[in-house]
Amino acid sequence: MASHQILNEKVIDYSLYLVTGRDLLPPGKSYLESLEQSLKGGVKIVQIREKSVDTAEFLKVARESQILCKKYKVPILINDRIDIALAMHADGVHLGQTDMPVSIARGLLPKGSIIGVSCNNVDEIKAAIKDRVDYVGIGAVWGTKTKELTSPIVSVRGVGEMLNHLNGTHIKAVAIGGIKATNLLRTLHGSVSTSGRALDGIAVVSDIVGSKDPLDASRRLCDIFREFRNALPTSVASHHPYTPDYIKASASRLLEDLKLINPLVQQITNIVVANQSANATLALGASPIMASAPEEMEDLSHVIGSLLVNFGTIKDKEGMLVGGHHANLNKKPVIFDPVGVGATRFRRAAADELLNTWQASVIKGNAGELAALAKSDEVKAKGVDSVGTGFADPGRFVKQLALTERCVVVMTGPTDWISDGVTVVRLDNGNKLLADITGSGCMVGTCVAVFCAAAASSAVQRFEGKLVSGDMLCGAVAGVLALTIASELAAARSDVRGTGTFLPALIDELYNLTAAKIQQYAKIEVVG
Numbered sequence: 001m002a003s004h005q006i007l008n009e010k011v012i013d014y015s016l017y018l019v020t021g022r023d024l025l026p027p028g029k030s031y032l033e034s035l036e037q038s039l040k041g042g043v044k045i046v047q048i049r050e051k052s053v054d055t056a057e058f059l060k061v062a063r064e065s066q067i068l069c070k071k072y073k074v075p076i077l078i079n080d081r082i083d084i085a086l087a088m089h090a091d092g093v094h095l096g097q098t099d100m101p102v103s104i105a106r107g108l109l110p111k112g113s114i115i116g117v118s119c120n121n122v123d124e125i126k127a128a129i130k131d132r133v134d135y136v137g138i139g140a141v142w143g144t145k146t147k148e149l150t151s152p153i154v155s156v157r158g159v160g161e162m163l164n165h166l167n168g169t170h171i172k173a174v175a176i177g178g179i180k181a182t183n184l185l186r187t188l189h190g191s192v193s194t195s196g197r198a199l200d201g202i203a204v205v206s207d208i209v210g211s212k213d214p215l216d217a218s219r220r221l222c223d224i225f226r227e228f229r230n231a232l233p234t235s236v237a238s239h240h241p242y243t244p245d246y247i248k249a250s251a252s253r254l255l256e257d258l259k260l261i262n263p264l265v266q267q268i269t270n271i272v273v274a275n276q277s278a279n280a281t282l283a284l285g286a287s288p289i290m291a292s293a294p295e296e297m298e299d300l301s302h303v304i305g306s307l308l309v310n311f312g313t314i315k316d317k318e319g320m321l322v323g324g325h326h327a328n329l330n331k332k333p334v335i336f337d338p339v340g341v342g343a344t345r346f347r348r349a350a351a352d353e354l355l356n357t358w359q360a361s362v363i364k365g366n367a368g369e370l371a372a373l374a375k376s377d378e379v380k381a382k383g384v385d386s387v388g389t390g391f392a393d394p395g396r397f398v399k400q401l402a403l404t405e406r407c408v409v410v411m412t413g414p415t416d417w418i419s420d421g422v423t424v425v426r427l428d429n430g431n432k433l434l435a436d437i438t439g440s441g442c443m444v445g446t447c448v449a450v451f452c453a454a455a456a457s458s459a460v461q462r463f464e465g466k467l468v469s470g471d472m473l474c475g476a477v478a479g480v481l482a483l484t485i486a487s488e489l490a491a492a493r494s495d496v497r498g499t500g501t502f503l504p505a506l507i508d509e510l511y512n513l514t515a516a517k518i519q520q521y522a523k524i525e526v527v528g
């Protein structure tokens with residue numbers, strides 16, 4: 001989908017939208033110098049926003065800015081003030097919810113003027129559609145110091161939901177509020193509708209205006225936007241026409257790769273399972289680091305192969321927030337295991353906060369946990385366990401959740417269901433003793449994290465515009481297969497007489513797992 005629009009024969013490119021803010025200029029930097037550098041760096045549309053000056057000064061600044069914008073063939077819009085826009089023949093206006101109504105502004109402005117409005121929720125989007133505006137400014141997507149916010153933060157997942165409503169319209173959408181080079185890729189990947197509609201641009205004040213080098217700041221934002229546009233349409237899908245044989249071969253190869261790579265797998269997990277998760281990691285040929293302090297997350301994010309965030313006893317939320325942010329920044333897979341998320345309001349709110357802060361590569365849970373995450377009441381949970389027979393159509397459910405959260409979703413149970421939003425895989429391995437020991441679900445999360453680390457580390461092709469390289473669907477399938485096949489082999493051993501002997505045997509079978517065993521025992525079906 002093109003990020004530009006044709007109005008009055010003019011092509012409007014919203015990809016990098018500068019909103020001015022003279023009060024944020026660094027000491028010694030002149031406003032016009034900063035504006036020209038940002039235009040050189042790739043700003044494609046400018047809005048003059050002056051909140052605390054009189055009319056004469058607003059008009060002067062707008063006219064001086066217009067000369068530069070004309071030089072770079074960039075449209076100029078005026079924030080709030082129709083009179084200023086008319087007086088200087090601006091290309092259009094940006095209106096807030098309490099400014100001049102769109103229908104009246106349209107009557108006053110010359111035909112073909114660009115009209116954009118601020119939207120903070122779905123109702124405002126619906127009104128903007130009725131008003132046939134040219135674009136919407138959705139915000140604030142993150143917290144910002146540039147302006148005191150009077151409406152709730154939308155967050156990236158909220159932007160995606162609002163974009164769903166713009167499907168089938170010609171209205172363009174930019175996000176605004178707290179966007180900077182360090183969160184831009186995350187912002188873009190998170191802000192996509194379930195049908196794949198992405199943002200047409202980003203509107204930025206401080207990351208450009210506050211920079212001593214606005215040319216470089218703008219160029220960096222432009223580059224990230226372009227790389228995102230050039231990347232594959234979903235963040236993790238590799239778009240291979242998956243077949244059971246292909247997946248089996250990939251899972252087997254990943255096991256061999258991981259024994260060579262020996263990735264470091266960081267796990268923020270719960271005390272109940274920490275020991276057995278670390279042992280499972282080692283048994284597969286990876287190295288565990290069970291680190292949860294926020295202060296160490298940045299350093300670790302450079303050296304880890306993947307990060308597992310397991311909710312379990314949820315004491316380390318700050319570490320989880322910071323860890324996921326840095327993992328995204330350094331393009332390391334994040335595996336999210338929202339243990340017992342349906343159990344309390346605190347857990348539900350924490351899951352939302354985490355998923356609004358970083359993007360998971362894989363979300364893994366049982367039917368009850370994933371239902372709670374998706375705010376579906378089709379399946380109920382009791383504590384950390386799922387209750388009842390599960391979803392009527394589990395394949396459809398995981399596919400939809402994968403599209404909404406833009407990641408791979410793994411739903412564990414007697415049958416495991418995995419989807420990247422395009423393909424749905426059904427796995428039928430596993431022994432019922434897994435349900436009788438504590439932490440087997442958490443160990444699945446660990447195994448998925450181990451194999452996703454291998455998938456990311458051994459990825460042949462890297463796309464700058466993706467949050468993570470490598471085939472996360474195959475990584476997730478391989479992780480589930482490893483534990484479930486090992487459970488079948490362990491349960492069949494003559495030295496296993498109950499749950500007490502099953503757990504060490506399970507670790508043994510993970511240790512002795514081979515590519516040939518995966519090929520021999522994996523029960524895989526591609527169902528959609």
Ligand SMILES: Cc1ncc(COP(=O)(O)OP(=O)(O)O)c(N)n1
Pocket residue numbers: 017019047049079080094095096097099116117118119136137138139147174176203
């Ligand atoms: C692109 C874009 N989106 C939103 C806004 C916010 O406008 P508004 O709601 O009018 O608030 P103020 O900017 O007037 O504080 C914007 N300016 N640009």
Ligand SMILES: Cc1nc(C(=O)O)sc1CCOP(=O)(O)O
Pocket residue numbers: 019118137138139140141143144145146147176177178179203204205206207
């Ligand atoms: C002007 C403005 N409008 C917002 C909204 O939410 O409508 S947020 C915002 C400020 C954006 O500045 P920065 O890029 O420095 O965070």
